[in-house]
Amino acid sequence: EPEVTQTPSHQVTQMGQEVILRCVPISNHLYFYWYRQILGQKVEFLVSFYNNEISEKSEIFDDQFSVERPDGSNFTLKIRSTKLEDSAMYFCASSDREEDQPQHFGDGTRLSIL
Amino acid sequence: AQSVTQLGSHVSVSEGALVLLRCNYSSSVPPYLFWYVQYPNQGLQLLLKYTSAATLVKGINGFEAEFKKSETSFHLTKPSAHMSDAAEYFCAVSFGTASKLTFGTGTRLQVTL
Numbered sequence: 145e146p147e148v149t150q151t152p153s154h155q156v157t158q159m160g161q162e163v164i165l166r167c168v169p170i171s172n173h174l175y176f177y178w179y180r181q182i183l184g185q186k187v188e189f190l191v192s193f194y195n196n197e198i199s200e201k202s203e204i205f206d207d208q209f210s211v212e213r214p215d216g217s218n219f220t221l222k223i224r225s226t227k228l229e230d231s232a233m234y235f236c237a238s239s240d241r242e243e244d245q246p247q248h249f250g251d252g253t254r255l256s257i258l
Numbered sequence: 259a260q261s262v263t264q265l266g267s268h269v270s271v272s273e274g275a276l277v278l279l280r281c282n283y284s285s286s287v288p289p290y291l292f293w294y295v296q297y298p299n300q301g302l303q304l305l306l307k308y309t310s311a312a313t314l315v316k317g318i319n320g321f322e323a324e325f326k327k328s329e330t331s332f333h334l335t336k337p338s339a340h341m342s343d344a345a346e347y348f349c350a351v352s353f354g355t356a357s358k359l360t361f362g363t364g365t366r367l368q369v370t371l
Binding site: 148150177179185186187188189192200202235237246247248249250251252 | 292294361
């Protein structure tokens with residue numbers, strides 16, 4: 145069964161540094177998402193992306209965050225200047241064009257900011 | 259605005275007992291509802307979904323959920339718990355294509371011998 149792939153599985157970065165999290169969505173999917181889960185808390189929506197532009201973003205997704213689909217397969221989340229509070233598990237998801245299709249999630253990237 | 263409430267952050271059942279995980283939603287329009295399961299150090303796996311078809315939805319691993327509009331509920335059940343069911347379960351709501359998922363706070367299911 146096709147799956148969403150995320151790399152790396154764990155990223156350790158110094159505060160203030162830039163980090164790029166990478167995702168390969170399911171190949172025929174058209175909608176892409178990033179979510180995060182701070183340890184012990186619920187999963188929170190960050191941003192959705194369709195047709196090479198952001199569809200919706202949350203209050204969390206401020207100017208420090210950006211997303212990109214640099215080629216036909218990858219979908220990236222960049223954090224320009226990381227803060228301690230950015231430490232979390234980041235999940236990528238994708239979904240098909242059909243109205244009732246669910247979002248499929250990757251295994252996540254655990255981001256640790258030191 | 260949409261929201262999801264999961265009653266009980268921790269639920270413990272004996273192996274073979276009924277599993278009932280509660281989810282109530284708030285939505286101004288007909289929602290799509292989902293249950294996801296998260297095993298330790300893994301991502302979110304879809305258990306089942308409700309998208310305005312049958313109100314009783316069957317999912318993987320013997321789980322099912324019933325959409326009750328009058329109660330704004332979408333509780334998850336399984337007749338007989340197995341040790342392998344121990345995980346965190348998340349209820350989520352959306353409004354359809356390309357719509358963000360809003361998650362509940364999750365319920366950790368413990369299964370004891």
